[in-house]
Amino acid sequence: MAKYAIGDIQGCYNPFMELLSRISFNPSKDILYLVGDLVNRGPESLKVLEWVYEHQDSVITVLGNHDFYLLARYNNLISPVADDTIDDILHSKNATKLIDWLRRAPVVFHDADYILVHAGIYPILDFNQVLAINHAISNHLQAKDYAELLLNLFNGKSHIWSNTLNLSQQMNFVINSCTRIRYLNTLDLSIDYKFKGALAKQPSELIPWFKADFNPTINKKIIFGHWAALGFWHDDKVISLDTGCVWGRKLTAINLENFEITQV
Numbered sequence: 001m002a003k004y005a006i007g008d009i010q011g012c013y014n015p016f017m018e019l020l021s022r023i024s025f026n027p028s029k030d031i032l033y034l035v036g037d038l039v040n041r042g043p044e045s046l047k048v049l050e051w052v053y054e055h056q057d058s059v060i061t062v063l064g065n066h067d068f069y070l071l072a073r074y075n076n077l078i079s080p081v082a083d084d085t086i087d088d089i090l091h092s093k094n095a096t097k098l099i100d101w102l103r104r105a106p107v108v109f110h111d112a113d114y115i116l117v118h119a120g121i122y123p124i125l126d127f128n129q130v131l132a133i134n135h136a137i138s139n140h141l142q143a144k145d146y147a148e149l150l151l152n153l154f155n156g157k158s159h160i161w162s163n164t165l166n167l168s169q170q171m172n173f174v175i176n177s178c179t180r181i182r183y184l185n186t187l188d189l190s191i192d193y194k195f196k197g198a199l200a201k202q203p204s205e206l207i208p209w210f211k212a213d214f215n216p217t218i219n220k221k222i223i224f225g226h227w228a229a230l231g232f233w234h235d236d237k238v239i240s241l242d243t244g245c246v247w248g249r250k251l252t253a254i255n256l257e258n259f260e261i262t263q264v
């Protein structure tokens with residue numbers, strides 16, 4: 001049995017299939033961790049989602065910002081934008097089945113060694129609190145009136161944590177931070193959602209979230225994607241896997257036992 005993690009697929013079905021064949025992925029023995037953003041911007045979102053659905057027993061995926069976007073579009077909560085490529089899912093006869101399955105994916109997953117999340121973990125927050133809020137989010141996503149949670153999400157992002165937030169604000173903060181975080185303002189450790197550039201190109205008041213001091217409860221290596229300009233990055237604390245396949249660059253897999261990298 002081998003365990004692999006793969007970065008943002010975003011509808012890039014052919015590179016995804018080629019990568020699985022290069023690592024000789026065997027769904028009856030191996031486990032695949034996906035960092036989310038399965039869909040959008042790339043050419044074959046429906047085929048990616050259907051493949052992951054069919055192999056759900058050997059795949060663990062967390063929700064990314066594009067996956068939340070798909071849920072919001074499916075519920076007609078927001079208007080389409082020009083470069084969306086999720087119409088094949090929305091018009092599919094399997095749409096409801098696939099959407100209902102996606103609603104069961106968590107924002108954060110963890111095992112004995114790793115934390116799996118789309119963009120990152122707000123470093124100051126107690127990880128047990130993040131997990132508790134993650135659990136509340138899952139319960140809401142699986143409830144009949146889950147569109148309310150999405151509506152709240154797309155009505156504005158919380159930039160900073162405070163212990164005075166109510167549960168709805170806490171869920172908004174955890175979803176947005178886990179699916180969109182890149183840089184923090186050094187002054188107050190609020191999240192900067194605007195700057196998306198590479199390390200060393202950021203304004204001097206910003207630090208990448210994973211360079212801040214972590215709350216001691218965050219004691220596992222964090223696997224994330226979302227940040228194509230950062231690309232592949234592996235240090236003691238994190239593994240970054242979005243290598244910009246949808247932008248004409250690469251799709252990356254890492255073997256989580258020996259850290260061997262495979263790219264197509």
Ligand SMILES: [Mn+2]
Pocket residue numbers: 037064065066118179225226227
């Ligand atoms: Mn993303």
